[in-house]
Amino acid sequence: MVMxxxxxxxxxxxxxxSPSGDSAQEQQKLLVWDWKSGEPAAADYxxxxxxDFAKRHPGLTVEFVAQPFDQYYTLLGxxxxxxxxxxxxxxxxxxxxxxxxxxLLPLDQYVAExxxxxxxxxxxxxxxxxxxxxxxxxxxxxxxxxxLYEKAGLDPADPPKxxxxxxxxxxxxxxxxxxxxxxxxxxxGAGIQFFLSGLGSGVLTPQExxxxxxGKRDWTSPHVRRIFELWKEAGDKGLNNDGANSTAMxxxxxxxxxxGKAAHIIGLMSDVGHWxxxxxxxxxxxxxxxxxxxxxxxxxxxxxxxxxxxxxVAKWTKDPALAADLVRSLTSTxxxxxxxxxxGAIASDTxxxxxxxxxxxxxxASEIKTGRPAxxxxxxxxxxxxxxxLSQQLLSGSTTVxxxxxxxxxxxxxx
Amino acid sequence: MPIExxxxxxRPAGSGRAGAATVTHRGRRRDARRGRAERIAPYVLxxxxxxxxxxxxxxxxxxxxxxxxxxxxxxxxxxxxxxxxLELAGDPLFRTSLRNVGLxxxxxPVAVAIPGLLATFIYLRVPGHRVYRSVYFFPAVLSxxxxxxxFNLLLGYDGPLNALLGTVGVGPVDWLGDPxxxxxxxxxxxxxxxxxxxxxxxxxGFSTLDASLLDAARVDGASLRRTIxxxxxxxxxxxxxxxxxxxxxxxxxxxxxxxxxxxxxxxxGSTYLPEFYIWHxxxxxxxxxxxxxxxxxxxxxxxVVGLLQITLLRRSGRQD
Numbered sequence: 001m002v003m004x005x006x007x008x009x010x011x012x013x014x015x016x017x018s019p020s021g022d023s024a025q026e027q028q029k030l031l032v033w034d035w036k037s038g039e040p041a042a043a044d045y046x047x048x049x050x051x052d053f054a055k056r057h058p059g060l061t062v063e064f065v066a067q068p069f070d071q072y073y074t075l076l077g078x079x080x081x082x083x084x085x086x087x088x089x090x091x092x093x094x095x096x097x098x099x100x101x102x103x104l105l106p107l108d109q110y111v112a113e114x115x116x117x118x119x120x121x122x123x124x125x126x127x128x129x130x131x132x133x134x135x136x137x138x139x140x141x142x143x144x145x146x147x148l149y150e151k152a153g154l155d156p157a158d159p160p161k162x163x164x165x166x167x168x169x170x171x172x173x174x175x176x177x178x179x180x181x182x183x184x185x186x187x188x189g190a191g192i193q194f195f196l197s198g199l200g201s202g203v204l205t206p207q208e209x210x211x212x213x214x215g216k217r218d219w220t221s222p223h224v225r226r227i228f229e230l231w232k233e234a235g236d237k238g239l240n241n242d243g244a245n246s247t248a249m250x251x252x253x254x255x256x257x258x259x260g261k262a263a264h265i266i267g268l269m270s271d272v273g274h275w276x277x278x279x280x281x282x283x284x285x286x287x288x289x290x291x292x293x294x295x296x297x298x299x300x301x302x303x304x305x306x307x308x309x310x311x312x313v314a315k316w317t318k319d320p321a322l323a324a325d326l327v328r329s330l331t332s333t334x335x336x337x338x339x340x341x342x343x344g345a346i347a348s349d350t351x352x353x354x355x356x357x358x359x360x361x362x363x364x365a366s367e368i369k370t371g372r373p374a375x376x377x378x379x380x381x382x383x384x385x386x387x388x389x390l391s392q393q394l395l396s397g398s399t400t401v402x403x404x405x406x407x408x409x410x411x412x413x414x415x
Numbered sequence: 416m417p418i419e420x421x422x423x424x425x426r427p428a429g430s431g432r433a434g435a436a437t438v439t440h441r442g443r444r445r446d447a448r449r450g451r452a453e454r455i456a457p458y459v460l461x462x463x464x465x466x467x468x469x470x471x472x473x474x475x476x477x478x479x480x481x482x483x484x485x486x487x488x489x490x491x492x493x494x495x496x497x498x499x500x501l502e503l504a505g506d507p508l509f510r511t512s513l514r515n516v517g518l519x520x521x522x523x524p525v526a527v528a529i530p531g532l533l534a535t536f537i538y539l540r541v542p543g544h545r546v547y548r549s550v551y552f553f554p555a556v557l558s559x560x561x562x563x564x565x566f567n568l569l570l571g572y573d574g575p576l577n578a579l580l581g582t583v584g585v586g587p588v589d590w591l592g593d594p595x596x597x598x599x600x601x602x603x604x605x606x607x608x609x610x611x612x613x614x615x616x617x618x619x620g621f622s623t624l625d626a627s628l629l630d631a632a633r634v635d636g637a638s639l640r641r642t643i644x645x646x647x648x649x650x651x652x653x654x655x656x657x658x659x660x661x662x663x664x665x666x667x668x669x670x671x672x673x674x675x676x677x678x679x680x681x682x683x684g685s686t687y688l689p690e691f692y693i694w695h696x697x698x699x700x701x702x703x704x705x706x707x708x709x710x711x712x713x714x715x716x717x718x719v720v721g722l723l724q725i726t727l728l729r730r731s732g733r734q735d
Binding site: 074188189382389393398 | 508572573587589591592594678681682683684701
């Protein structure tokens with residue numbers, strides 16, 4: 001029997017897509033799936049969005065169903081296979097939505113007006129079509145602890161511009177306070193992703209950076225190699241906290257930074273590990289955001305960020321215009337302002353005034369215009385998985401930079 | 416066929432040969448019908464059980480094996496022959512996971528010896544044995560997630576255990592971050608969390624132990640070590656074998672929770688087990704067909720291990 005199966009394996013492990021249901025029926029209710037609406041911090045946001053939608057479409061009910069995030073895409077996968085489910089749904093930008101665009105409605109004709117007001121569209125686009133409107137932006141600013149800078153006699157208002165300055169500054173901080181340079185949590189292998197994206201713009205030339213994002217990644221470039229050398233150097237020279245390979249990025253390492261045991265952390269902009277999170281322990285005026293230190297002459301540091309989460313419309317929804325209108329309400333300035341203020345997220349709306357939340361947010365907001373997509377987001381999940389393991393080997397010294405770059409290049413080519 | 420005999424047993428008294436002489440034509444037909452019904456009855460009765468086994472166990476198994484010969488992603492649904500298995504063979508991560516299964520088998524004697532030894536002490540009534548009996552069982556009621564979270568804190572690089580080691584001058588050990596140590600750490604925690612069950616089984620075994628043998632040993636002046644080696648272990652052979660089998664199954668099938676919480680397969684992929692690999696490929700990498708192939712390999716491994724264990728148990732059963 002095994003032989004028969006070997007030669008004739010049939011069916012498919014993942015169910016093929018089935019066509020969607022009927023349409024052209026009076027829509028009475030819109031169903032929304034996400035993992036955010038259940039959180040108390042998002043209540044205001046949902047309320048504002050609902051109110052905005054009700055103003056334009058009175059008498060229509062909108063039901064939000066908050067799914068647990070760890071099962072979200074599994075549940076969504078089932079709905080997509082069945083060809084029915086929510087009309088509007090939340091997505092992470094990048095691979096998660098691009099893998100599922102077959103089930104989604106292109107929104108370009110509906111959201112044209114919002115294009116310039118919101119940032120982060122690229123993460124929700126594929127082949128020139130937009131499939132979701134961004135709600136938040138996610139990226140990797142380098143945060144630093146100004147209090148530690150002061151203690152070490154460094155100017156907190158003028159963070160280091162080059163890698164050499166950065167490393168000597170770290171030495172001063174270490175000497176004065178005992179704090180390490182980086183707070184690094186690489187247990188899940190996520191540390192290298194943050195490192196690559198956080199520092200990449202200071203190492204790659206602008207041309208290399210654009211090529212990388214466009215998919216023309218030259219793994220033989222000395223600058224790409226340099227990023228992994230820096231990673232290894234940081235480990236070898238003791239710039240990282242001890243036990244980086246056994247410290248979880250989510251969320252143990254953020255505590256290390258908050259409690260002043262490390263001077264820098266490459267963190268996030270939204271959800272967790274960001275300015276608002278750190279603000280619980282560090283006063284907002286003691287948290288700084290710096291640009292990537294320049295390693296290569298000619299590199300132009302920029303904020304690496306992409307669209308974080310965004311709402312999309314299912315192909316099977318009965319009235320696409322109506323569902324798209326709900327997406328517009330969910331990305332209205334009012335709603336997004338509430339989301340940013342309560343949930344601690346850099347909302348996608350560029351017209352929001354972020355200044356009152358402290359200098360760190362203001363610094364991030366000012367860089368959004370010049371920011372570019374994060375380097376690691378361009379890699380496939382398979383390559384990222386491999387990179388996580390290889391980065392742990394680099395830290396423990398059981399492999400070399402050459403071998404790592406070689407393996408990553410092979411994995412990147414294959415996917 | 417055994418199926419024939421119950422039907423004869425359930426035949427009602429009136430349908431026996433005694434009445435055969437007076438049977439009419441109609442009666443004979445009714446008799447034949449009843450005979451057929453009786454022949455069918457056992458099949459009908461076992462049908463639900465068979466259908467459940469076939470429908471919910473064997474059919475999914477066949478489907479899973481079948482899917483392992485199809486592709487992922489763009490090749491979804493197309494037969495790809497053995498390529499998934501070749502990919503597994505070439506994947507260092509999967510090889511590590513199989514090697515770790517081997518490591519578990521090697522560590523099995525330790526996992527059995529610990530509850531065995533502790534049960535012996537309790538049986539020999541060391542001071543405070545009543546307290547120990549419940550204390551030892553306590554971790555067995557905790558979920559692996561809770562156990563993992565507790566030990567994550569204890570074994571952190573800057574955690575209390577390393578602080579304790581520091582006070583006696585032993586350098587900090589990266590319990591969960593050193594690829595050479597992490598697997599042993601997780602197995603150690605697993606043993607800690609589950610040996611309570613094996614301990615109970617051992618205690619039950621002890622209750623069948625002939626006390627006069629122990630008394631005789633004591634009268635002869637045998638030391639504790641000799642008593643354990645020459646009296647207790649031989650008398651408990653069957654219990655020990657049973658604990659071996661159940662511990663083995665527990666190690667191979669229920670480490671997922673601990674791995675997930677404590678190491679997430681790392682560092683450097685050193686704590687992968689096939690189960691974790693399957694979950695990772697299916698849930699994280701979106702490669703269900705490759706995961707099916709890995710499941711099939713795990714199934715074969717478990718089948719071999721299971722058959723070996725059955726043989727072992729059967730042989731010990733014959734000895735009695």
